[in-house]
Amino acid sequence: MSEPRLRAKELDAADGLAAQRAEFVLDEGGEAVYLDGNSLGALPVAVPGRVEDVVRRQWGELRIRSWTEGGWWTAPERIGDRIAPLVGAAAGQIVVGDSTSVNVFKAVVGAVRLARSADGAAGPAGPARDEIVVDATTFPTDGYIAESAARMTGCTLRPVPPSEVPDALGDRTVAVLLNHVDYRTGRLHDLPALTAAVHAAGAYVVWDLCHSAGALPVGLDEHGVDLAVGCTYKYLNGGPGSPAYLYVRAELQDRFDSPLPGWNSHAEPFGMRPEYAPAPGALRGRVGTPDILSMLALEAALDVWDGGGVTIEAVRAKSLALTDFFLECVEAYVPGGRVECLTPRPHGERGSQIALRCPDAGDVMKRLIERGVVGDFRHPDVLRFGFTPLYVGFADTERAARVLAEVLAETGA
């Protein structure tokens, strides 16, 4: 047995999170290695039974009674409170619902309005501010939605490479939209320092946590983040297209002015009043009727975080060990120069994925998937491998690198 295979055995044996694997439906006994949890998390075993209960009993038998007796109506804030500890937020600041894109719109417009509603001297920003800064390497939807938010609030949108954001901030900056982890390269951005820089410039910051929530500590409250959004179908394993969430820092909630003030965000939703009056707290981020099936599947999926020893710190430690080990194995197996690692080596700059560039990445990923190593391909030349510590082990990781080397040896370049 090769040295990396022996190391994998030792690492798996010492893995305090190894037992969590049993909480997921995987191809046990098969040869598949699922490294695409950064696109769609694997199915938690608790989900199918819960969904069946929601469909057959809550909908089929109780019907509308479930809105009150079954807890449907309060699901967005209840599930938000389940996500809160994973991203370092106290309760009462997160609501679940809508897609990430819709939440980016709420958050960016909300940030601009917060800046404009701030008192001249006391508050950070005045009405002269009209520039929204966005991470130039953002997942595209954030940029498209930020452009719309800029257009609809009389601002301009300025895309800036994340490393240059501090220098780009100034008197005109009203809001800044940043990705915590780059979807393509897996680079982790410095949330505490960038948040402080935005605040020092007198602007408001919105963080997109899609690729960090559930994979590493975020510390929203600790670092004074203003607003944040994220999806729940990656490292939170909520299922395909499961609802996203919105965080609004408690002190800002009374001034949060949503561009999508649907009836679910009304102070008295069943009062059916023609005048809008926003609810207090996180509920103000709700819009329309929540999609209960997807939402309660997510709630069941979050049960995997209730196991003993399952902390976000433990997950982060294993994530770094997995990606370190994957890079070691790639170096051991793959001839030098065949792939280029886009993911930073320093732990402080790495999310929970490894991105490898190679010219024939599309073909390589196709062959990898045929052999049971499932990552994904990002146009034009990137292989992405996501590591979900709750269900990926070190033997999986070694196998993925080994099969990658076999495929790369067969293919051109």
Added chain:
Amino acid sequence: MSEPRLRAKELDAADGLAAQRAEFVLDEGGEAVYLDGNSLGALPVAVPGRVEDVVRRQWGELRIRSWTEGGWWTAPERIGDRIAPLVGAAAGQIVVGDSTSVNVFKAVVGAVRLARSADGAAGPAGPARDEIVVDATTFPTDGYIAESAARMTGCTLRPVPPSEVPDALGDRTVAVLLNHVDYRTGRLHDLPALTAAVHAAGAYVVWDLCHSAGALPVGLDEHGVDLAVGCTYKYLNGGPGSPAYLYVRAELQDRFDSPLPGWNSHAEPFGMRPEYAPAPGALRGRVGTPDILSMLALEAALDVWDGGGVTIEAVRAKSLALTDFFLECVEAYVPGGRVECLTPRPHGERGSQIALRCPDAGDVMKRLIERGVVGDFRHPDVLRFGFTPLYVGFADTERAARVLAEVLAETGA
């Protein structure tokens, strides 16, 4: 047996849609009568198995492969095409996704932008138009969202009672948002005439079909409606919070300019380009990743429309027969003056519900539900009874009126 009970037997025996009841999970053999399908449609029997397959096989086994091989990615437009014939739309004009509130925002902002992008002479509206007219009796969320749309497009919002809308239209009118059926009274508004009036004034119309789609013919294409939205959890039985839909008339799609241009509406979503380029056709109304569990439950629910003889015209005919019969039974059983019917008698002005006003409506509905007659209460004094012709029969209807009379005889007023 009373005369209405005999009539009910005859009417049920002659009902061409009676067999469709078997397509739903109901309390057969029990005493319950479900007249709240205008809030949450009953569970179609096809849904639980389909959802289980989506969860266990498509998500649990195929995982990301389902986005392509399982048809997840194209679900919004595919399911839109299933809804299209029910609302009189040709294929390629409806996408499913997001909540009704979010779709109202897309549609109203879209309508304002359509008006403003129209050519001076040829187009109906110029840039001077700045007034959005909204049905003053609308379900509240439409008004709240229209107010936000007005604020973000430099317009003012003018609430107008539906009967006065034609007189309120003028040179300043840019867009008009109307409900096809009033959620409270069950009044059906004259979609062809109001649409023509809006067009004659040079403005664009948005129809909210929440309380008509699946209950009566809408004729979107025939009547030249510009944009429409609707939910799918009432007469379309999609399940709690199932995704809503957006209709954009084919000729307007190239100019439809969404305020929520998420990556799912991009011409090349996986190109991951920083510049936004809208997709052609109905896809332009998509936003973020679709919530697959809720969406595919809806798809299964739409199978009930595939049965022989299940046309929207047949459903409408039975709906009117049911509500006529309910009113007959109420008149036969309930002492005059105890309740006041808010729903218009003429068929051309009636949706698929009956709204009865009585001062103690909250208490009365509570007692009705305790005895198995499930309608709902709308603040402050309205009893709503929704009739879904695919699963409500005439014996149900007679029983509901009889129990109502018993409850009313016991309670004060």
